[in-house]
Amino acid sequence: MVEFKPKLSLSALDLAACVYELQKALPARVNGVQALHSRSFSLELYVPNSGARSLVLDARGFMFLTDASTKRVVASQLALSCARLKGLWLRSASQLDFDRVVTLEFSEDYKLVFELVGKGNIVLLKEGRVVSALNYFRVKDRVVEPGSEYTPPPPRGVDLGVSVELKGETLLQALVHAYNCPAELMAEALFRVGVEPSLSPGSVDGDTVGRVKGVCAEIIGGVRGGMLEPNLVFSDGEAVDVHPILFKHQGLRVELRPSFSSAVAEYYEPALKRLLSEEAVEELSGRAKRLLTSAAKSRQAAQESAEKAEALRSMAEVLSQNPLLFELALRAARNKSAAEVSSLMEPLGLNVGEVNGISLVLSFGSASFRFDPRRSAYDNLGSLYDEVKSLRRKHEEALRAAEELERQAKGVSVEADIERKRVLRLSVAHRKWFEKYRWFFTSANKLVIAGRDAQQNQAIVKRYAKQGYTALHADIQGAPLTLLMAESDDQSLYEAAQFAASYSRAWSAGLSAVDVFYADASSVSLQPPAGEYLPRGGVMFHEKNYVRGVTLELSVGFLAIEGEPRLNAWPSAAKVGYTCARIVPGEDDKDSVAKRLLKILRQAGGEYQEYALTLRVDELLPLIPGPSKIVEQT
Structure with a gap:
């Protein structure tokens, strides 16, 4: 066995598989472009007969199609340039030979080239010329600059059909x-x-x-x-x-x-979430810093306006107390006699600047004012007092602006602190083996797990089903295989049945109750009896007992696993955790329910409040079985 290293970037073989699966989903209309972080973005696609999908392109080394929705996290010039793809049709995807280069072809002669060579690059083309790129450069054999004709990167090695001399240690x-x-x-x-x-x-x-x-x-x-x-x-x-x-x-x-x-998404998305949070922290911290810098400038402007207003007010008082001398100085200025103006004003503590027939500049301290010798002393003093009032207004406005900027900066700093805690949570959380499945602990502290898809249903049967455990399944097509991993009792059995029912298709169908069948896990297998058919991904119960009329209802809230907080949903019959709300089948879409639940969770307070502040809508969505209604918040 060769030395193993975790994968940091998709290989050419991986990209071939990505292209095959993507090509099967095309054509697709581009509904939007979202910048995920500084080196990646997603194309929000609508695939006819399939619905919304997101195509994630990360120049660090990953590409995949996912059902998960993505949101803009950072500003990106390339993503802004690619916004012109909105409304166009993604028609085809192809791999350049067997290189790590994929070309996406759109209507109106646009192309997007995804290069996983060197540092990685994403290049937008129009009629074969570069419109925008993640990285611009000019080297001996290749130029990627706006307006340049696109040339693909050179191949890394020769084709497998060519014979060459082999050189190397191994x-x-x-x-x-x-x-x-x-x-x-x-x-x-x-x-x-x-x-x-x-x-x-x-x-x-x-x-x-x-x-x-x-x-x-x-x-x-x-x-x-x-x-x-x-x-x-x-x-x-x-x-x-x-x-x-x-x-x-x-x-x-x-x-x-x-x-x-789906495999690439599962491998990549946890790292992406950490990266998104890290970049969000960086962006928020930078924004807070810019706001504080602007606030400091506003406070400086306010201080300068206040000082100038005070100096001009003092000048106005001096001139108001000596109106005759001021009138004589204005007359001397009309005659362009600077010496005479100085002899009249300097004894009053005023410095004389420019003097001519239409202008007289006097200063007091660091403040100066331009008077009009053609007007009377009374009129000039009126203009001076108006300037003082104007400066005081500027002072007050600058102070209010500074306070508002500081308030915004404080809010952004709080957001950054929340994101920082989120990064820490995503980075250091010690996930238990059962958290890959749907799970909860019964009121009797017995673990129950359920599959998220057909593959997980089968994995549960293969790995964990054994005599003494109870397997459950809602009596409806489209339901998780649920396993009570302990000796059953009546209350635990009902709680597990409610869990199995709630995550079945009965929820999306709007049913309020459904029957659930169960059996000892040893009587459940992946093989049908002779002569019977078992659909791919199906599980066979060789005996069935029933819990009739199980109500569909979930509690959403928090609990701790070895001291670490977790967000989860569990059957409302189970008296566990810190319940914040209860949901039942309804007509509100998952996204709107998730947003409302997030507000409820953040207001819950108590020992989970800090954890709740780090949550996002995308962490709630997997817990909601389908269209729902919030019936109670606690």
Whole structure:
């Protein structure tokens, strides 16, 4: 087994699978563009007959199609430029040879090129010329600048069909260096052929190298043709890699997923959430700093206006107490006699500046005022007092502006602090194995888990179903396999049944109650009896008992796992956790219910208040089974 390193970027093989799945979803209309962070954005798509999807492009190394909605987090010039794609149709997706370069073609001759070479880049083209890009550069063989004709990056290695001399310390290194083929694929091909990757290149004959290349080509062709087995690779309970096919050489535990995009999303989205929060903190902190800088400038302006107003007021008092001298000075200014003006004004403590037939500038301290010698002393004093009033208004306005900016900065700083805590929560939370499923603890502190999809339903049966546990399923097509992982009692059984019922299709159908059947978990399997058919992803109950008329109702709130707070939903029959609200099937869409629940949770107070402030709507959405109604908040 070769040394394992967690995947930090999708390979060319991964991109081939991404392109295959994306192409199957096209054409799709672009409904919007959202900047997720400084090096990624998502195209919000509408796929006919399928609905809304998001295509995430991250130049750090990831691309996938997801059902999750995305929101703008940061400002991005590239995303702003790509806003012109809104309303256009995404018609096709293609991979450049077998390189890590994907081209998306839109109507009106627009293209978006996704390059995972070098530092990564995303380039928007119109009629083959660069409109905008994440990174602009000019090198010997390639230019990416606005208006330049687009040239794709050069291939990393030669085609698998070409024979070249192998150079390197090991056979794996030599093959990866020579051919345009990812290391993980080459390692898998060596494993399947039975060749040790650490051998020296010179110790392997050409026929063996040919067989290795043949396996690579076969795998590539299969992926391009849709022969996929999407999976996540786990180590110590954490997803550490993602593949479009089953790789045997790594020797780690794998879990299949329904699509490669869903596998990539599951692998990537936790890191994305942390990154989004980190960038949001940075943006909010910068915004708060800019607001405080503006507030300081406003306070400085207010101070200067106050000082000038005070100086001019003092000048006005001096001149008002000596109106005759002021009138004589104005007459001298009309005669352009600067010396005479100085002899009249300087004894009063006023400095004389410009003197001519139409202007007389007097100053007191650091403040000066321009008088009009053609007007009377009375009129000039009126203008001076008006200036004093104007400066005082400016002082008050600048102070109010400063206070408002400081208030805004304080609010933004609070937001940044909340985001900082959110980053910490996402970064250090110690997730338990059961949190990948739907879960809760009964009033008797017994763990109940339920599948989020058909694959998880089957995984629960394979790994955890055993004699003494109780398996449950709502008596309706489209329901999770639910497992009470302890000896059953009447109350725990009903709570588990309510959980199974609430997360079934009965909720979206608007039913208020549904029957739930159950059996000892040992009588549940993935194999139907002879002559019967079990749908793909289905689970077979070989015996059934019933809990009739189970009401659909969930409590939403907080609880702690080994001292760490968690947001969760559980059957309302269970008296556990800190309940903030109860929901039942209704007519309000999930998004609006999630937003209302978020406000309720943030107002809950108590020991979970700080945790509640770090929550977002997207963390509530998975807890809501479908259209709902909030019937009680506590």
